[in-house]
Amino acid sequence: MEECLIYSKRCFLDDVFKEATIHVKHGKIHRINAGYHQVENIPFLDYQNLIVMPGIIDAHVHINEPGREDWEGFDTATKAAAIGGVTTLIEMPLNASPVTTNIKSFKLKQDASKGKLHVNCGFYGGVIPTNKNDIEDLIKAGVFGIKGFLSHSGIDEFPNVSELDLEAIASILKPYDIPLLLHCELTDDDVPEVTNPKSYQEYLESRPQHWETNAIDLALELQKAFDIKVHIVHLSASEGIERIKLRKKETNRLTVETCPHYLYFNAETIPDESPIFKCAPPIREKANNDQLWDFLLDDGFNFLASDHSPAPPERKQLESGDFFKAWGGISGLQFTLPILFSEGKKRGLPTEKLISLLTKQPAEFLGINDKKGALIAGFDADITVWDDTLEIPILEGTIQHKHKATPYMNEKLTGKVMHTFVNGVQVVEDSNLKTLQQGQLLLKKIYD
Numbered sequence: 227m228e229e230c231l232i233y234s235k236r237c238f239l240d241d242v243f244k245e246a247t248i249h250v251k252h253g254k255i256h257r258i259n260a261g262y263h264q265v266e267n268i269p270f271l272d273y274q275n276l277i278v279m280p281g282i283i284d285a286h287v288h289i290n291e292p293g294r295e296d297w298e299g300f301d302t303a304t305k306a307a308a309i310g311g312v313t314t315l316i317e318m319p320l321n322a323s324p325v326t327t328n329i330k331s332f333k334l335k336q337d338a339s340k341g342k343l344h345v346n347c348g349f350y351g352g353v354i355p356t357n358k359n360d361i362e363d364l365i366k367a368g369v370f371g372i373k374g375f376l377s378h379s380g381i382d383e384f385p386n387v388s389e390l391d392l393e394a395i396a397s398i399l400k401p402y403d404i405p406l407l408l409h410c411e412l413t414d415d416d417v418p419e420v421t422n423p424k425s426y427q428e429y430l431e432s433r434p435q436h437w438e439t440n441a442i443d444l445a446l447e448l449q450k451a452f453d454i455k456v457h458i459v460h461l462s463a464s465e466g467i468e469r470i471k472l473r474k475k476e477t478n479r480l481t482v483e484t485c486p487h488y489l490y491f492n493a494e495t496i497p498d499e500s501p502i503f504k505c506a507p508p509i510r511e512k513a514n515n516d517q518l519w520d521f522l523l524d525d526g527f528n529f530l531a532s533d534h535s536p537a538p539p540e541r542k543q544l545e546s547g548d549f550f551k552a553w554g555g556i557s558g559l560q561f562t563l564p565i566l567f568s569e570g571k572k573r574g575l576p577t578e579k580l581i582s583l584l585t586k587q588p589a590e591f592l593g594i595n596d597k598k599g600a601l602i603a604g605f606d607a608d609i610t611v612w613d614d615t616l617e618i619p620i621l622e623g624t625i626q627h628k629h630k631a632t633p634y635m636n637e638k639l640t641g642k643v644m645h646t647f648v649n650g651v652q653v654v655e656d657s658n659l660k661t662l663q664q665g666q667l668l669l670k671k672i673y674d
């Protein structure tokens with residue numbers, strides 16, 4: 227469909243819901259008319275009371291192709307994204323093999339995505355102790371940021387960096403104003419000995435809050451010393467909030483995200499022998515997560531992202547139930563909207579604020595807010611249409627991820643994505659895939 231008119235009583239325009247008709251033409255939002263506005267010979271899609279909003283931008287996803295496509299892949303991940311109303315995702319430099327730490331592996335990854343993108347996809351590059359001389363090439367080739375770990379990443383080819391390694395690349399990042407994304411956990415031996423590896427409580431205690439806060443302190447110091455953009459991925463420890471708040475009062479070059487699983491689950495209700503819930507940093511206690519919610523409602527988070535990071539059932543140790551041997555990563559890309567909408571309703575999160583955290587705000591972080599993240603004439607026609615009254619049980623048959631195992635299985639959520647448009651083409655109709663391969667590869671434009 228080259229051209230259509232999308233009508234709803236609730237189009238998300240200028241941060242509020244308004245009755246409008248959106249004219250989509252040649253992949254762009256051509257114009258927006260107030261009210262019900264039919265035009266002869268142009269297909270008119272009357273979505274009545276459904277919410278029509280910009281497509282979700284998920285700025286933290288692990289797709290793992292090439293090299294680990296048995297974990298996830300571009301085809302399945304971007305189908306799941308489309309069904310979930312996600313129209314743009316940004317892929318992490320691990321866990322593909324090779325990892326994205328030089329220009330050669332970045333090209334390999336782009337090649338691997340060809341013909342398999344059902345939503346738009348961009349990439350981050352990675353920093354490891356040995357690739358200082360590759361960072362500038364990665365930036366010039368179009369990565370949206372550089373990601374590093376302060377503790378073991380779980381992937382041997384992606385070793386963690388030291389403070390010195392990060393100081394060494396700060397001057398490379400600075401002129402391009404590219405964010406440094408940090409996995410903030412700094413390990414030490416100040417943890418209890420493990421007696422039962424199948425106990426969630428013991429897993430939780432093995433990755434304490436102070437690992438996160440020590441790493442956050444390092445991140446904040448680095449941000450301040452070099453005045454570079456630093457982004458803290460997947461904040462889990464509430465003890466990190468106060469120091470982040472303080473630094474954010476002084477600079478807009480510090481950003482922070484959290485993920486649906488830290489906002490939806492609580493340690494108290496995670497059963498033993500269930501490593502499907504394993505991620506790092508871990509899902510903490512309810513009292514901690516209530517504070518993450520307070521920070522969210524207080525506009526503390528810059529955006530929310532899935533951190534979709536699945537692995538085959540045997541790697542997740544679903545049989546043995548061993549948290550310590552299992553791969554750490556949550557599978558949930560497809561469910562971000564209903565998870566956050568359902569839990570958000572209980573927590574008093576206005577739908578308008580949730581939409582902004584999933585669209586406009588990640589677009590700002592990525593620097594693509596001149597063409598994505600809002601319904602504005604001239605912007606790319608990436609549009610998600612959903613019903614905020616329909617219940618959506620998570621059932622195996624509805625899951626598009628490569629592996630169906632997810633901690634969200636059988637959860638009863640509210641908020642169903644009905645239609646998804648990517649670059650003006652309807653990729654999802656009535657919650658079913660329609661026209662595939664409409665995604666574009668996104669490269670960050672650099673002005674140097």
Ligand SMILES: [Zn+2]
Pocket residue numbers: 286288318533535
């Ligand atoms: Zn991640």
